[in-house]
Amino acid sequence: MPRAKLKTKKLAQRIDLNYFKRPHPFRRLRFLLSVCVPALAIIWLAWYGLTRNNHVYSSGKMSVSHAVLTEQCGSCHVKEAGVFSAKASDQACETCHDGPIHHTNQLFTPNCSTCHTEHRGALRLAATSDASCTQCHANLHAAGSATRYARNIDGFDSTHPEFAAARAGNFDPGTVKLNHRVHLKKNLMGPNGVAVQLDCGDCHRPPASNEPWRFGVQQPKSSSVALKQEPPSINPARAYMSPVTYAQHCIACHGLQFDKRFAESAPHDTPTAVHAFVVLRFRQYIATHPAELRITNSDPNLPQKPFPISPRVLTPEQWVTERAAESEQLLWRKTCMQCHALSFPANQPLPVVANSNITVRWFQHAVFNHDKHRLVKCEECHSTARTSQETSDVLLPGIRTCEQCHHAGSEAAEARCFECHTYHDWSREKPAQGNLTLFELKRSRPREANVSSSHSAGE
Numbered sequence: 001m002p003r004a005k006l007k008t009k010k011l012a013q014r015i016d017l018n019y020f021k022r023p024h025p026f027r028r029l030r031f032l033l034s035v036c037v038p039a040l041a042i043i044w045l046a047w048y049g050l051t052r053n054n055h056v057y058s059s060g061k062m063s064v065s066h067a068v069l070t071e072q073c074g075s076c077h078v079k080e081a082g083v084f085s086a087k088a089s090d091q092a093c094e095t096c097h098d099g100p101i102h103h104t105n106q107l108f109t110p111n112c113s114t115c116h117t118e119h120r121g122a123l124r125l126a127a128t129s130d131a132s133c134t135q136c137h138a139n140l141h142a143a144g145s146a147t148r149y150a151r152n153i154d155g156f157d158s159t160h161p162e163f164a165a166a167r168a169g170n171f172d173p174g175t176v177k178l179n180h181r182v183h184l185k186k187n188l189m190g191p192n193g194v195a196v197q198l199d200c201g202d203c204h205r206p207p208a209s210n211e212p213w214r215f216g217v218q219q220p221k222s223s224s225v226a227l228k229q230e231p232p233s234i235n236p237a238r239a240y241m242s243p244v245t246y247a248q249h250c251i252a253c254h255g256l257q258f259d260k261r262f263a264e265s266a267p268h269d270t271p272t273a274v275h276a277f278v279v280l281r282f283r284q285y286i287a288t289h290p291a292e293l294r295i296t297n298s299d300p301n302l303p304q305k306p307f308p309i310s311p312r313v314l315t316p317e318q319w320v321t322e323r324a325a326e327s328e329q330l331l332w333r334k335t336c337m338q339c340h341a342l343s344f345p346a347n348q349p350l351p352v353v354a355n356s357n358i359t360v361r362w363f364q365h366a367v368f369n370h371d372k373h374r375l376v377k378c379e380e381c382h383s384t385a386r387t388s389q390e391t392s393d394v395l396l397p398g399i400r401t402c403e404q405c406h407h408a409g410s411e412a413a414e415a416r417c418f419e420c421h422t423y424h425d426w427s428r429e430k431p432a433q434g435n436l437t438l439f440e441l442k443r444s445r446p447r448e449a450n451v452s453s454s455h456s457a458g459e
């Protein structure tokens with residue numbers, strides 16, 4: 001095999017033995033890369049370490065509300081022994097806002113971050129997973145006693161119970177009589193004998209509405225519908241309907257006339273106040289009409305008696321007492337009673353009007369928002385309102401109505417628990433006040449002193 005030998009030798013001679021000694025741009029670059037980059041990395045890390053910037057651990061985009069804190073890792077990740085901790089402490093969250101307990105009888109309290117998962121992109125933090133609730137509610141137990149609520153809920157459109165208000169046998173405890181069917185019929189007799197067609201909005205609107213009432217007088221805005229446990233995200237002035245009142249919704253068609261002598265109505269008030277008003281009006285009247293103290297049975301203001309009585313002359317006080325008694329018989333027994341339940345205790349001169357007891361909030365354990373459901377007609381949810389004849393009828397929708405839109409899937413309204421329920425008992429909220437300066441928020445490398453001071457304030 002001489003030929004092969006020769007060939008090898010020749011080939012070997014062709015190899016440039018000084019190849020690696022001669023400089024070449026690519027090789028120089030490789031050297032630079034292999035030595036300088038690690039060096040740079042070490043310097044970079046050291047720099048970040050020394051300046052206490054935690055970006056080096058970065059984990060993902062922040063939620064919408066916390067995006068401004070992107071440069072302030074330390075506001076949630078409190079350093080443990082000077083080292084970045086990948087856990088966010090509950091105390092750190094609570095320096096800016098409280099997350100009050102759910103129920104004092106819960107068996108354990110999950111950490112804030114198990115439900116409010118951060119670094120998952122521009123999301124709403126309050127949009128927690130069903131699992132964060134069903135970890136307890138799929139098999140609910142309470143400390144001390146048996147739970148008062150449904151025990152096995154694992155999803156809204158699966159095992160969620162019917163709403164308490166819509167369960168069979170439940171009734172509206174209100175005492176003000178109202179026949180919805182009569183009032184919603186065509187050509188209802190309105191004020192001044194003009195036929196009208198009432199609409200739900202003539203009696204039901206949220207407090208935030210500014211439109212004048214068609215059949216009532218505008219009242220100063222009430223804030224009474226706000227319940228304490230309302231989550232911060234619900235505005236009760238738009239979410240719920242104001243309770244019906246006589247002055248705003250009935251007065252134009254149901255006056256409280258008490259005597260033909262007066263065009264005006266009695267005030268809509270307690271029987272004591274009504275009595276005082278009626279007596280006062282009759283006193284003022286008789287002072288200017290003394291001739292009426294002489295009573296004959298031809299008095300046009302009295303019903304004809306079956307047999308003639310001799311004319312009487314009364315003192316003004318006697319006259320006032322008699323007239324007031326007559327008017328009040330009519331008021332209590334007919335006018336007020338059209339709408340109210342009145343009782344007449346034996347030992348009292350005046351009747352007692354039952355508490356109207358109009359339910360302001362039907363759901364005790366869930367929120368609702370009419371404003372967010374403007375897209376559908378009232379009757380789609382309150383399907384029995386047009387035909388109801390009794391106040392005791394419950395006109396509220398049941399869970400099947402909600403499930404038509406709120407169910408699993410991308411082409412539906414949100415059906416996770418947080419949409420309708422409050423988790424935190426906001427009535428227990430403690431005030432919290434953050435303490436960052438604008439300077440710190442803007443700076444990517446906050447000074448050590450500033451970082452630690454922003455944590456000590458929560459204690």
Ligand code: HEC
Binds near residue numbers: 055071072073074
């Ligand atoms: C508003 C509070 C908040 C801020 C600000 C914040 N984080 Fe987090 N971070 C969290 C929460 C909550 C978790 C989940 C940790 C847990 O389970 O306790 C987390 C987890 C992490 C983790 C662990 C991996 C993971 O995704 O679970 C890393 C790494 C991390 N954060 C880095 C950072 C860095 C770097 C910054 C600054 C750029 C930062 N974080 C700013 C709240 C925050």
Ligand code: HEC
Binds near residue numbers: 069095097116126
């Ligand atoms: C430096 C102050 C600060 C810290 C620390 C902080 N937050 Fe916030 N958080 C805010 C601000 C500001 C908002 C927006 C205003 C609001 O909704 O109250 C907000 C909003 C929220 C919201 C409601 C907004 C949404 O997207 O649903 C939740 C939930 C929340 N934070 C949870 C947490 C948790 C959990 C932690 C701890 C891991 C935490 N926050 C730490 C300042 C802070």
Ligand code: HEC
Binds near residue numbers: 114
């Ligand atoms: C079991 C899950 C869970 C835990 C644990 C939890 N939250 Fe929440 N959080 C929710 C849900 C659901 C909401 C939305 C409904 C509500 O307001 O209660 C919410 C709402 C909030 C809001 C927003 C209020 C708003 O609408 O502006 C803040 C702030 C908040 N939580 C802070 C915290 C803090 C701080 C902790 C820890 C101390 C914590 N949460 C623990 C589930 C949880």
Ligand code: HEC
Binds near residue numbers: 103146
């Ligand atoms: C640590 C366990 C636990 C977790 C997690 C939990 N709950 Fe509860 N929940 C309870 C207990 C305990 C009660 C009260 C039971 C009783 O008193 O009978 C309760 C009661 C309720 C009630 C009825 C009373 C009320 O507060 O109106 C609702 C609604 C409710 N939880 C919703 C939720 C939602 C929504 C979540 C998730 C964001 C959640 N829960 C997470 C334990 C938990």
Ligand code: HEC
Binds near residue numbers: 198199358378385386
């Ligand atoms: C003339 C005024 C009036 C009109 C018009 C009216 N309502 Fe009512 N509504 C009332 C009064 C008064 C109550 C309280 C007494 C009661 O519960 O029946 C009430 C109660 C309600 C309730 C809560 C009570 C329950 O038992 O569920 C709902 C829901 C309701 N109305 C829906 C409607 C809808 C929907 C319409 C239109 C189709 C309508 N109402 C039209 C006066 C009216």
Ligand code: HEC
Binds near residue numbers: 244245354
């Ligand atoms: C057309 C129906 C109607 C008539 C007639 C009527 N009321 Fe009322 N009344 C209402 C309504 C509706 C309420 C509930 C809210 C409100 O207006 O304060 C109410 C509430 C009341 C209350 C407060 C009850 C409570 O909840 O404590 C008293 C007192 C009262 N009325 C007295 C009278 C008296 C006295 C009369 C007769 C002179 C009368 N009302 C006639 C509709 C009527």
Ligand code: HEC
Binds near residue numbers: 189191196249253
């Ligand atoms: C637009 C005028 C109008 C308004 C506004 C109105 N009503 Fe009436 N109401 C009537 C008329 C007319 C009748 C008699 C209807 C009939 O018998 O056909 C009536 C009848 C009633 C009756 C007796 C119903 C029956 O079953 O026979 C009650 C009770 C009543 N109204 C309560 C109220 C209350 C309470 C309000 C305010 C929330 C109210 N109304 C508002 C016009 C009105």
Ligand code: HEC
Binds near residue numbers: 200205241
């Ligand atoms: C998507 C379903 C839905 C629609 C649409 C709807 N409601 Fe309701 N409504 C409810 C629920 C649920 C409640 C019970 C809320 C509560 O009190 O907790 C309610 C309560 C009420 C109440 C009692 C007072 C209150 O706010 O709790 C009145 C009155 C009422 N609705 C009138 C109306 C009128 C008028 C319309 C049309 C403008 C309307 N609703 C549209 C679901 C609906």
Ligand code: HEC
Binds near residue numbers: 233
């Ligand atoms: C016509 C479809 C439809 C029906 C029926 C419906 N919803 Fe909704 N609901 C929606 C939509 C769409 C949203 C989201 C609106 C938004 O976020 O702006 C919503 C939002 C909500 C919210 C959140 C409100 C807020 O302030 O963020 C609650 C709570 C709610 N629905 C409860 C109910 C209940 C309870 C029922 C049954 C009585 C019901 N919905 C029936 C379509 C519906």
Ligand code: HEC
Binds near residue numbers: 130134156165
């Ligand atoms: C679309 C709205 C909606 C969603 C989503 C929803 N709920 Fe409810 N939930 C309600 C309403 C409305 C009630 C009735 C409240 C009342 O009667 O006061 C209720 C009642 C409850 C109750 C009390 C039940 C009882 O025994 O009376 C619990 C517990 C509860 N829900 C837990 C959950 C859990 C856990 C989830 C998530 C898996 C969830 N809910 C999802 C609307 C909703």
